[in-house]
Amino acid sequence: VTPSEGASGGPGREWEMESVLALRGLVLLRDSVEWEGRSLLKALVKKAALGGEQVHVLGCEVSEEEFREGFDSRVNSRLVYHDLFRDPLNWSQTGEAPPGGPLGALQVTCKRAGPGPVTVALDSLSWLLLRLPCAAICQALCALGRQHARPGGGPAGEPVRVLGLLHGELHGPGPRGALSSLAQAEVTLSGTGGQASAHILCRRPRQRPSHETLCFSILPDLSLDLQGGPPLEPHPDPHRPPVDPTTHLTFNLHLSKREREAKDSLTLPFQFSSEK
Amino acid sequence: MAAVATCGTGVGKTGSMVMAGSKNNVTGFQRRGPRASGSDSSYSRLVSIAGTRPSVRNGQLLVSTGLPALDQLLGGGLAVGTVLLIEEDKYNIYSSLLFKYFLAEGIVNGHTLLVASAKEDPADILQELPAPLLDDNGKKDFDEDVCNHKTSESNIKMKIAWRYQLLPKMEAISSSRFGHYYDVSKKMPQELIEASKVHGFFFPEKSSSTPNIEPCSLTHGYIKLLQFIQNIIYEEGFDGSNPQKKQKNILRIGIQNLGSPLWGDDICCTENCDNSHSLTKFLYVLRGLLRTSLSACVITMPTHLIQNKAIIARVTNLSDTVVGLESFIGSERETNPLYKDYHGLIHIRQIPRLNNLIYDVSDVKDLAFKLKRKLFTIEVRENF
Numbered sequence: 001v002t003p004s005e006g007a008s009g010g011p012g013r014e015w016e017m018e019s020v021l022a023l024r025g026l027v028l029l030r031d032s033v034e035w036e037g038r039s040l041l042k043a044l045v046k047k048a049a050l051g052g053e054q055v056h057v058l059g060c061e062v063s064e065e066e067f068r069e070g071f072d073s074r075v076n077s078r079l080v081y082h083d084l085f086r087d088p089l090n091w092s093q094t095g096e097a098p099p100g101g102p103l104g105a106l107q108v109t110c111k112r113a114g115p116g117p118v119t120v121a122l123d124s125l126s127w128l129l130l131r132l133p134c135a136a137i138c139q140a141l142c143a144l145g146r147q148h149a150r151p152g153g154g155p156a157g158e159p160v161r162v163l164g165l166l167h168g169e170l171h172g173p174g175p176r177g178a179l180s181s182l183a184q185a186e187v188t189l190s191g192t193g194g195q196a197s198a199h200i201l202c203r204r205p206r207q208r209p210s211h212e213t214l215c216f217s218i219l220p221d222l223s224l225d226l227q228g229g230p231p232l233e234p235h236p237d238p239h240r241p242p243v244d245p246t247t248h249l250t251f252n253l254h255l256s257k258r259e260r261e262a263k264d265s266l267t268l269p270f271q272f273s274s275e276k
Numbered sequence: 277m278a279a280v281a282t283c284g285t286g287v288g289k290t291g292s293m294v295m296a297g298s299k300n301n302v303t304g305f306q307r308r309g310p311r312a313s314g315s316d317s318s319y320s321r322l323v324s325i326a327g328t329r330p331s332v333r334n335g336q337l338l339v340s341t342g343l344p345a346l347d348q349l350l351g352g353g354l355a356v357g358t359v360l361l362i363e364e365d366k367y368n369i370y371s372s373l374l375f376k377y378f379l380a381e382g383i384v385n386g387h388t389l390l391v392a393s394a395k396e397d398p399a400d401i402l403q404e405l406p407a408p409l410l411d412d413n414g415k416k417d418f419d420e421d422v423c424n425h426k427t428s429e430s431n432i433k434m435k436i437a438w439r440y441q442l443l444p445k446m447e448a449i450s451s452s453r454f455g456h457y458y459d460v461s462k463k464m465p466q467e468l469i470e471a472s473k474v475h476g477f478f479f480p481e482k483s484s485s486t487p488n489i490e491p492c493s494l495t496h497g498y499i500k501l502l503q504f505i506q507n508i509i510y511e512e513g514f515d516g517s518n519p520q521k522k523q524k525n526i527l528r529i530g531i532q533n534l535g536s537p538l539w540g541d542d543i544c545c546t547e548n549c550d551n552s553h554s555l556t557k558f559l560y561v562l563r564g565l566l567r568t569s570l571s572a573c574v575i576t577m578p579t580h581l582i583q584n585k586a587i588i589a590r591v592t593n594l595s596d597t598v599v600g601l602e603s604f605i606g607s608e609r610e611t612n613p614l615y616k617d618y619h620g621l622i623h624i625r626q627i628p629r630l631n632n633l634i635y636d637v638s639d640v641k642d643l644a645f646k647l648k649r650k651l652f653t654i655e656v657r658e659n660f
Contacts, residue, residue: 134545138537142395143480174545177581178537181368181544206404208605209367 023202024117024159025145025184028125032168035189035196038062040216041121041165043224046071048119048161049078056113056120058106060084060127067123070222082106084127101132103140110144110160118160120144125164125179126171134175138182325524325570327385328356329454334631339387339526339572340455342377345654347455349643350597354574355630356526357567358596359559363579364533365603365620370645371576373460373652374601375530378574380405380464382472382528384456389474390508390529392501394538398476401532402469406458459650477504479539495551497539498558505529505565515569527571534558535577535591544581552587559594596628601645618644622654 029044031037049055049071055078059067064083068076084102087093110118122128128137145159166179168188180186188199195215203209215227246253255263331338331352338353341360347353354360360378364371382389383405391398479497482504494502509515514527535541535555542549566573575595579588592598603620604610622643627635644657 133542135537135540135542138545139394139480139540142538146480172546174547174581174583178544181536181578181581182538203367206369206372208369211606 023184024161026141026162026164026179026182028179028183028186029163029165030168030186030188031165032189035191037165037189038123039218039222040187040189040198040224041123041163042067042070043218043222044163045079045119045121046075046222047224049075053117053119054078054080054113056080056082056106056109056118058082058084058102058120058122060088060102060122061124070220072221080109082109101136101140103128103132103137103144107140107144120160120162122162122164124167126167129166129171129175134178138178141179141182325526327381327387327454328526329353331355336630338454339528340381340385341374341574342379342381342456342458343374343652343654344455344457346374346599349624349654350599351627353454354572354597355628356570356572358628358630359563359566359573359575360597360599361591361595362574362576363598363600363625364576365601365605366580367603367605368533368576368578369605370601370603370620370647370652372532373647374599375532375574375576376401376405377458377652378528379530380408380458381456382526383464383468384408385526386472387526387528388512388514389472390477390505390527391474391532392477392479392504392530393532394479394497394536395533397478398474402474403463405464405469406460407462407464408468409457409459457651460647460652461650475504475508477501483540493551493554494557495540495554497541498554501531502558502561502565505562509565509569509571514571525570527569529566529571529573531573531575533578534575535579535582543584543587544578545583547583549584552584555587556590556594559591563594563596592626595626596630598626599623600625615644618646618655618657620645621657 029037029041031040045055045057057067057079059081063085064081067081068079071079082102082105106120110120125137141162141164144162164179166176168176184203186201186203188201189196190199191197196217197213197215199211199213201209201211217225217227219225325337328337328339329352330336333351337356338347339356340347341350341354350360362371362374379389379391379402391401393401477500479500482500483496509527510517512527514525533539535543537544541551541554543552543555562573565571577591579591579600582588600623601620602623604615604618605620609615622645624641624643629635642657643654645652645654
């Protein structure tokens, strides 16, 4: 999966969020019970749709009406919605189920979509992880992200961008670690005192990953308002506390006052003074 | 095991000991060596494979891993017929670099390559290989602060070696030197890649619809990979079973991200998985394939993702040499002034005992690595 350059055409200051918006491949949005991520997902979907991309949404957790709520007509017309919420087990249709499950069906649709950048939003990836084997989902996500790089005919387009909403509390360290290793970027939502913040980790292949924490808010019309900078009360980043190398030593580097006095009053050998 | 004198396949039939009924000998055993094969002993016959050399300790045939510093730590190189397992660092930056060094060394030596991956197309991996350094003076490029001495010294060297200016430059690469240096900032030239023989295995392309697999058997991806490797070894004659094809070359097998969910294995996803023995069975069968052929294998594995620690212990036991990489990115050690000169630690977790009773371990256990602009170096970590 190749990352593209941050060709977002936004204003000068280059924030990680801007490069996340331009990044292709798998982008994980990790939310939690306190800080929900669906509104951020909808804001990114709106941005992609207004940017002229084809947007496919796989809706599993909320109904289509609820998902489309808040989008204006321009965005709604560009949105291709695959509804799994109403009939997840496909009981109403008597035809055969497509191979590869819902992600396989999505891949087929994307292949037929034609040229141009494509964004796929999974709402939510947690729903799929709870019902399908994790290894199969990882393989399908990689296949989704890769296919546009080698289409059947015509010039090689950009890889598909997959936005996956992942609920943090639902999964153990195994699936989270497996998906992290596949993702191009991870956006972890948290916040302090009413202000939502996003911690973004960008993994570019063959380069060091980069971290950033931003404050943001979602306006009522689902546009993203980036306030930049770390939140007002920065919680200590668990990754990087400044480490003092003199902690946890088995020997003592410092002298107490009494020890220093004793050391100063010591007479050195071979010093011939009047006392001796 | 492709050892010096006891390998019956592939290198020619040179049995080392025969019972001799001669009364002149003190013992009944007589080494059938120099007399039978004329002037060349089996020693020089093995050396004739490009890019290999016998170990100075026990005559084991070795290939270079592509990184001379790592060769030294492993006791001279990677033994032919064995597996080197690289435990990936968290973001898979440095382990993929070591993987590429191994493949690049194979191309420079003219070995046949087999590259298997479930994440990247092998053709893309080959495009990213580092470029070899052509001159024998290549080591001088790394001393970036010795520029003043460099020019005068190189002038002297040029005077002594003036004859060698006339030889074509390519000859310096295919010199019999074991282990080459590579420039990470440049890519390997396209002619070299095209001149080499590479078999690629990209799992998403090879997999058809997933069949129903009964429990306790290998994952679909592993079965396909083993069949592919076995086919290549048999058809190209690396195991000596085909009398028509006298293969005098080494097959370098590189497998990337083994054990990750992209191969269909879920040991990274759950702790109690259904096919927990799939990976260990794969390594066992692979080792059998390697021991009976002229090949060497490097596997990178994301062991930090494996949930069940017992599997990591089993995998370590089933591999011959195990090297672990621990990078400081994102960990608390990144800001620790003790580690500021280095990018990570390298742990030599296991060295094999091949035809030996003792290990070939170096005394130093405290090793750190650093990726400079052009070179990956491994150094002994200096304590404060």
